[in-house]
Amino acid sequence: MTDSAGSRSRADGLATARERFLCTEEVDSASVRTTILASWWRSRTHRVAADHVHTPFVADPDPETPLARSAGPVLDGLQDKLSDLAVSVVLTDDSSLVLERRTEDRSLERYLDRVQLAPGFSYAEEFVGTNGIGTALEGRQATAVFGHEHYAENLDSLACAGVPIRHPVSGQVLGLLDLTCWRKDAGPLLLALAKATAHDIETELTNQVGLRELSLFSAYLRACRRGQGIVLAVNSDLVMLNDHARQLLAPADQAALLARAVDALGSDADRSLSMDLPSGARARLSYSPVSSDVGPAGGVVRARLLQEPEVLAAQSGGRQPGLPGLVGRGALWTRACHAIGRYARDRRWTVTEGEPGSGKLALARAAHAAVEVGAPCEVVECAGTAPGAWEPPVRRALREGPGTVVFRHLDLLPRAQQRALAAVLDEARDDARVWGVATVAEGGQEELDADLMRHFPASVVVPPLRHHVEDVRALIPFLLSQLGKGPLLHCSPAALQLLLRSEWPGNVTQLREVLRKVVYVRRAGVIEPEDLPPECRTVVKRVLNPLESLERDAIVRSLVDADGNKSRAAHALGMSRATIYRKIRDYGIDIRS
Numbered sequence: 001m002t003d004s005a006g007s008r009s010r011a012d013g014l015a016t017a018r019e020r021f022l023c024t025e026e027v028d029s030a031s032v033r034t035t036i037l038a039s040w041w042r043s044r045t046h047r048v049a050a051d052h053v054h055t056p057f058v059a060d061p062d063p064e065t066p067l068a069r070s071a072g073p074v075l076d077g078l079q080d081k082l083s084d085l086a087v088s089v090v091l092t093d094d095s096s097l098v099l100e101r102r103t104e105d106r107s108l109e110r111y112l113d114r115v116q117l118a119p120g121f122s123y124a125e126e127f128v129g130t131n132g133i134g135t136a137l138e139g140r141q142a143t144a145v146f147g148h149e150h151y152a153e154n155l156d157s158l159a160c161a162g163v164p165i166r167h168p169v170s171g172q173v174l175g176l177l178d179l180t181c182w183r184k185d186a187g188p189l190l191l192a193l194a195k196a197t198a199h200d201i202e203t204e205l206t207n208q209v210g211l212r213e214l215s216l217f218s219a220y221l222r223a224c225r226r227g228q229g230i231v232l233a234v235n236s237d238l239v240m241l242n243d244h245a246r247q248l249l250a251p252a253d254q255a256a257l258l259a260r261a262v263d264a265l266g267s268d269a270d271r272s273l274s275m276d277l278p279s280g281a282r283a284r285l286s287y288s289p290v291s292s293d294v295g296p297a298g299g300v301v302r303a304r305l306l307q308e309p310e311v312l313a314a315q316s317g318g319r320q321p322g323l324p325g326l327v328g329r330g331a332l333w334t335r336a337c338h339a340i341g342r343y344a345r346d347r348r349w350t351v352t353e354g355e356p357g358s359g360k361l362a363l364a365r366a367a368h369a370a371v372e373v374g375a376p377c378e379v380v381e382c383a384g385t386a387p388g389a390w391e392p393p394v395r396r397a398l399r400e401g402p403g404t405v406v407f408r409h410l411d412l413l414p415r416a417q418q419r420a421l422a423a424v425l426d427e428a429r430d431d432a433r434v435w436g437v438a439t440v441a442e443g444g445q446e447e448l449d450a451d452l453m454r455h456f457p458a459s460v461v462v463p464p465l466r467h468h469v470e471d472v473r474a475l476i477p478f479l480l481s482q483l484g485k486g487p488l489l490h491c492s493p494a495a496l497q498l499l500l501r502s503e504w505p506g507n508v509t510q511l512r513e514v515l516r517k518v519v520y521v522r523r524a525g526v527i528e529p530e531d532l533p534p535e536c537r538t539v540v541k542r543v544l545n546p547l548e549s550l551e552r553d554a555i556v557r558s559l560v561d562a563d564g565n566k567s568r569a570a571h572a573l574g575m576s577r578a579t580i581y582r583k584i585r586d587y588g589i590d591i592r593s
């Protein structure tokens with residue numbers, strides 16, 4: 001077989017594999033690279049359209065970011081070198097929003113316009129499916145995607161190679177450099193060139209990041225490495241918050257701490273102080289100024305919460321029923337919070353049981369944070385991990401207590417491994433000052449080995465979100481703030497109505513996903529019903545399979561386009577009226593807003 005015959009047959013095999021995948025038939029894994037197959041699965045989960053590209057226009061890119069400024073001269077140089085070739089150079093931010101595209105070749109340029117690979121559009125996997133930009137950013141690694149490996153059909157004549165660009169100090173991914181050309185012209189050099197260019201941009205970034213920021217970053221990272229606590233770093237341009245700060249503190253508490261840190265900025269000596277936070281919690285702060293070769297660089301604050309929520313609740317006449325880092329006051333949710341708080345205080349090992357995404361792990365972490373202030377919380381994933389992978393972290397936690405071990409998805413640990421875990425706990429648990437929590441699916445306690453169950457005498461049922469749906473009101477600002485949009489975005493009453501009406505089969509995780517999609521289309525201002533994804537127009541009580549979801553979304557979009565006129569929507573979709581009526585009922589579609 002000649003080389004070109006060989007590559008033709010590989011392309012045919014890939015095209016067949018893609019078709020089989022789209023028809024939910026079994027795919028021969030030898031014909032598709034593992035990274036690509038994993039990305040196809042994610043694309044399906046995101047319900048990406050496979051027959052066309054339809055991606056949102058997000059915003060006009062900001063040319064004044066450090067990334068855009070550093071990349072400019074590098075891209076100029078590369079564009080000169082590639083001027084005779086049909087290659088497009090693309091720069092995106094870390095969310096796959098296209099910031100810049102440079103193409104000398106007119107026909108490639110026209111094609112890229114057609115598939116919306118253009119400034120202002122998002123090429124995230126969740127909108128476009130497998131591609132060199134979104135897939136590289138999803139995996140945080142250099143990735144090339146060729147021809148039929150793309151999820152969307154009309155990208156199959158292209159090849160693209162994307163390489164994430166990292167901040168020189170924090171290592172955080174700031175964006176991505178992508179080279180795109182016709183599939184027929186692509187070879188391994190495409191990825192090599194993309195890597196070299198991304199590297200040049202990183203070097204340029206290093207030169208441009210100010211010495212002050214470097215000093216502040218280094219001090220912040222040192223503080224984060226030193227322990228498990230809350231760490232903030234600030235200067236006049238920059239705010240950094242570690243994961244603990246985001247998990248343990250309500251948005252209002254975060255804002256109050258930051259304000260206090262900014263107040264302390266003038267001080268050139270270490271300071272310690274206590275402060276009351278808006279939630280009623282009390283925190284102890286230690287502030288250290290940071291200096292650089294060119295003067296003061298800002299300050300780093302480490303904080304510790306001093307009081308348990310139940311103490312606070314008693315003091316405030318029950319105003320504060322929750323646990324740190326969680327929101328919600330629905331009766332069932334509050335009962336679960338109280339129960340787990342009590343078990344954590346008594347170090348009574350507990351199983352939390354509930355639907356996916358209902359907040360089992362969040363509840364365990366919060367109870368730990370409330371009781372074991374400053375001690376480590378080890379989360380051991382039990383689903384799909386190598387046999388025995390749980391053992392070293394569990395033994396270490398038992399040996400080193402006090403602290404908490406969360407056995408996440410314990411019901412998915414194979415039976416033999418459960419018995420081995422029970423044996424380790426029999427041997428080492430008695431002396432350990434450790435609290436253990438397991439998370440299991442609804443009914444998952446029945447999957448636990450009897451010897452293992454004996455170690456978990458308490459259990460807490462975590463309610464599905466539809467049983468405390470009123471908490472959606474509080475969860476929205478909380479989750480938006482986790483998504484970096486805290487005070488910038490608010491829900492209109494009509495959009496809130498839709499969100500309160502949903503059944504949320506995927507619980508808080510689904511709500512978070514919905515808001516993640518919203519912040520792609522609306523970055524600030526008021527969220528209106530039309531900003532919400534189609535799933536919010538339905539009240540279906542079960543989790544739909546991916547094909548059903550695709551169909552449901554298409555029907556919702558078509559109904560919205562037809563102003564609710566079912567005949568017109570059916571006609572646009574090539575369906576009969578009877579079919580669309582049946583499907584509207586089956587999927588619980590309701591487009592009134």
Ligand SMILES: Nc1ncnc2c1ncn2[C@@H]1O[C@H](COP(=O)(O)OP(=O)(O)OP(=O)(O)O)[C@@H](O)[C@H]1O
Nearest residue numbers: 326327328355356357358359360361362363508509
């Ligand atoms: N009441 C709440 N307040 C704030 N955040 C919440 C709350 N409940 C859930 N979350 C958030 O929702 C997401 C899903 O929660 P979590 O991972 O705890 O669910 P889970 O039940 O353990 O899920 P799974 O079984 O799928 O692993 C997390 O981001 C969590 O922080």
